[in-house]
Amino acid sequence: MFDALTWAVSLTALALAAWCGHAAYLDQPTKDWHFIGMAVVTVLALAQLVIGIVRLAQGDKPDDSTTVFVAYLIGSACAIPAVGFMSLSERTRWGSVTVAAGAVVLAVLEVRLWDVWEGGHA
Amino acid sequence: MPESETPASETPEPGAAGPAGADEPERRGRRLAIGEGPGRLLVLVYGVFTVAAASRSLYQLIAQYEEAPLAYVLSAVSALVYAFITVSLVRGGEGARQAALLCCAAELVGVLTVGTWTLVEPSAFPDATVWSDYGMGYLFIPIFLPVTGLLWLRRAQRA
Numbered sequence: 001m002f003d004a005l006t007w008a009v010s011l012t013a014l015a016l017a018a019w020c021g022h023a024a025y026l027d028q029p030t031k032d033w034h035f036i037g038m039a040v041v042t043v044l045a046l047a048q049l050v051i052g053i054v055r056l057a058q059g060d061k062p063d064d065s066t067t068v069f070v071a072y073l074i075g076s077a078c079a080i081p082a083v084g085f086m087s088l089s090e091r092t093r094w095g096s097v098t099v100a101a102g103a104v105v106l107a108v109l110e111v112r113l114w115d116v117w118e119g120g121h122a
Numbered sequence: 123m124p125e126s127e128t129p130a131s132e133t134p135e136p137g138a139a140g141p142a143g144a145d146e147p148e149r150r151g152r153r154l155a156i157g158e159g160p161g162r163l164l165v166l167v168y169g170v171f172t173v174a175a176a177s178r179s180l181y182q183l184i185a186q187y188e189e190a191p192l193a194y195v196l197s198a199v200s201a202l203v204y205a206f207i208t209v210s211l212v213r214g215g216e217g218a219r220q221a222a223l224l225c226c227a228a229e230l231v232g233v234l235t236v237g238t239w240t241l242v243e244p245s246a247f248p249d250a251t252v253w254s255d256y257g258m259g260y261l262f263i264p265i266f267l268p269v270t271g272l273l274w275l276r277r278a279q280r281a
Contacts, residue, residue, distance in 0.1 A: 065185070071177055083166060090162045098166050105170055 002055055002117065005048040009076065010110040012041045016080075017103035024096035030087045034099065038084045041103070045077045052117075064116040072113045079106040156219050156278045157211040164274060167267060168208040174260075175201035175252045182249070190249035196236055200252045200264075203229050207271065223275045230268035233257060237265070 016037050020030065052073045056062075062069040083102030087095030157165050179197035187194060203225055210222035237256035240247050250259055257264025 067181065067185075071181070075173070082169075086162060086166060090158060092159060094159050094162045097160075098162050101163060101166055 002048070002051050003114075005044060005051060006110055006114055006117075009041065009044045009048055010107050012037075012044060013080075013103045013106040013110065016041050017100045017107070020096045020100040020103065024093045024100060027093045029091045029093065029095045030084075030099055034087075034096070035084060038080050038099065041106070042077070042080045042084075045080065045106070049073045049077045062117050069113070069116050072109055072116055076106060076109045076113060079103075079109065156214050156222065156275060160274060161211060161278070164271060165208060165211045167263070168204055168211060168271075171252075171260075171264070171267070172201060172204040172208050175204055178252070186249075190247060193247050193249045193251040193254070196251040196253065200229075200232060200236075203232065219275055219278060223272065226268045226271040226275065230265075230272070233264050233268065 016034075019037060020034055023030065023034065052069065056066060056069070079102055080099075083099045086102075087099045089095075090098065155161065175197055179194050179201055182189075182194040183198060207222050207225045207229070210218040210225070233253045233256060236251060236253035240251070240254040247254065252260065253264055256262060
């Protein structure tokens, strides 16, 4: 379940990055549909946060330290909302670029999260 | 063909004329907005690096200080520089622009110094810093970031 969510968040984040990158290419700000896309990615990231904490509570141990694992989980959940708000106050193509960049950052965070969770025994 | 041309030529006209015409005088009258437009992207990247460097160095300083004190302290210094530039970009204005310009220059010197230092004397660094090997662990973004920042802040002055 946790691994599936890591994949889901990574892939939807990359799709969101491509979508908002395309909007920027067309010189458009983020629109309602983009925000729905951001909401989907954020819901997945929040689900990952919850499942991750449940797994910790069940006694599973991440490969790296628990603190680092939780920090990456929280960072992943906050990434898209943060850039969403930034694009709300930047109604130009650069708002779209910002969301695209934030989505790429989220994908990188997911790779790191994967390492932290099962880097040694995967 | 003629039918599809009519809506196509109609839509861009008001869209292109509206924002461009309304934007120009407004931009000239406003104070320097170093955190808007392309600057918004810089705010994000500097913000991400602030959080990354600060959380990383804080964790390492607390949990494993003895392993590589020099590396962790240097990471903390880089976090401070990133944080200062982020705040300056968000605050805006001429004073903040000059302060950010100075910090970007310091950041560049820092990346070059630490990058060279880690290559010349690896024994001093049992663990990596944010600026090790010119920021290789962060896809070399740390070396491009101050250059981009300097160029943007210089351009913002003329605007």
